[in-house]
Amino acid sequence: MKNTARLITFCLSFLLFFFIFLSDSHAENGRTYQVSTSSLNVRSTPSHSGEIIGRLNKGDKIVAFQEKHGWILTYYDGKEVWVASQFLAPAEGKTQSNDPNHVQQQQTNTVQVMENDVHIRSGAGTNHSIIGTANAGDTYNLKDTSGDWHQIALSGGSTGWIAAWLTNAQTASEQEQDTKTNSSNEEKSPSSEGTVASNGSLEGINIMLDPGHGGKDPGSIGVNRAPEKDLTLSITDRIAQSLRNAGATVIVTRTSDHYLSLDQRVDLSHSYNTHAFISLHYNAFPIETIRGFSTFYSSDRELANEIHSSIMQNINMQDRGVNQADFHVMRENNNPAILLELGFITNPDDLLMIQSGDYQNGLANGITNGLKNYFNSY
Structure with a gap:
């Protein structure tokens, strides 16, 4: 019985050490980002319809543990939460645009189409020509955002523009409106x-x-x-x-x-x-x-x-x-x-x-x- 008890104690100690080691390594290997917009909603799920459970301010830093369709998994008040990745910048900084309606994006970000038969255009607006179509579930690398339009990477090295409201990736103007609305609700x-x-x-x-x-x-x-x-x-x-x-x-x-x-x-x-x-x-x-x-x-x-x-x-x-x-x-x-x-x-x-x-x-x-x-x- 004593040997069995010692074996159980050893196994539990090993598992605890293993868990702590993995958790620490996970955190150390996670990339650090900082919030690049004035206010960023913290959500319970990787979706703009997810419950808002908090808010980060410009300059706040987070550690990213996972990326999913333009959302970053991190920790907030001891809980796993999600934030929109297009409003984050590597902690070491990034180039800023002088245009307040233009947000430069990291090429590793992705955007997913949420509807069928969505037009891909040559420029950021409905006045530009249609160069292709996308369907619900299609995922593209996100190059840039201008106003309410996302620039996406297409095959062959070309790019196109897609309406942001037909994707899972919120724009700066939508995020700003979202923030104003929630601030107003709180007030x-x-x-x-x-x-x-x-x-x-x-x-x-x-x-x-x-x-x-x-x-x-x-x-x-x-x-x-x-x-x-x-x-x-x-x-x-x-x-x-x-x-x-x-x-x-x-x-x-x-x-x-x-x-x-x-x-x-x-x-x-x-x-x-x-x-x-x-x-x-x-x-x-x-x-x-x-x-x-x-x-x-x-x-x-x-x-x-x-x-x-x-x-x-x-x-x-x-x-x-x-x-x-x-x-x-x-x-x-x-x-x-x-x-x-x-x-x-x-x-x-x-x-x-x-x-x-x-x-x-x-x-x-x-x-x-x-x-x-x-x-x-x-």
Whole structure:
């Protein structure tokens, strides 16, 4: 028995030594980087939809233990975490660009395409010619980033440009917006009751606006040939400004013409401390005489009723009522969520009204007042 006990003790000591030796060697062999942007989110998974569990500041140093599709595995507060590699530089330094919208990348970084039939262009913008296509899962070496476009290495030594929002690699402008949004959320953390301030403002309330469609998904086409995706993006700015004037923190799922899947929209809602998610759409029907404004909900009828009632007090459009529906962005959303059909762009009268300043101001005021009523009551 004594020999057995000694053997077990020896084995445990050896394993402990082996573990410590490997851990120390692992850390010593890891490459050290420093943060090259003003603020960098620390996430639980190698994804922009991963939970944000902390933030690093410019100049902070980390040790990289693994790289995966443009993400670096490191340690933060004793936990394994991930940070976007394109915002890191070797600790010994790197060349800086004078252009604030241009971020030089390490050639060892990679970028993965997230959608099918993505255009590869000769330059950074949709005005440049298409020189190839990429599909979901394709991975390329990342050369540079300019604005919202990534330069990638192609076969034969050539390069091309691909829209960053169709990849897993965040751009500097997106990271900056991400940081501003999270900073704003922290500054305006809501009360535990989730109610508006006593003066009736929306201070402390986080509202996510979701302009429908975008990118390769145009949505419905109006009688004037205008795609729904452009109209939803345009009205979102007006609504966001009204909400911000009322003190709300506003997060927008997309701020440009790029594609987001339904799951990505829901993931964004879950990524923030969202108190109300509002998806914005315009309706369409083959018969031009069909018209009117509708509000849809999955489980949050109170939110739908308050906003719909307030909107109809502020606009002069046919009321098609509040209806329950099974739309993905509401059904899968853990936060209170509704979807607004802001009128029929296949009806000439609705379309004319939709484009008027009175309608747009009335819609923005209606949504703002409806949210005030909702958060005062619940």
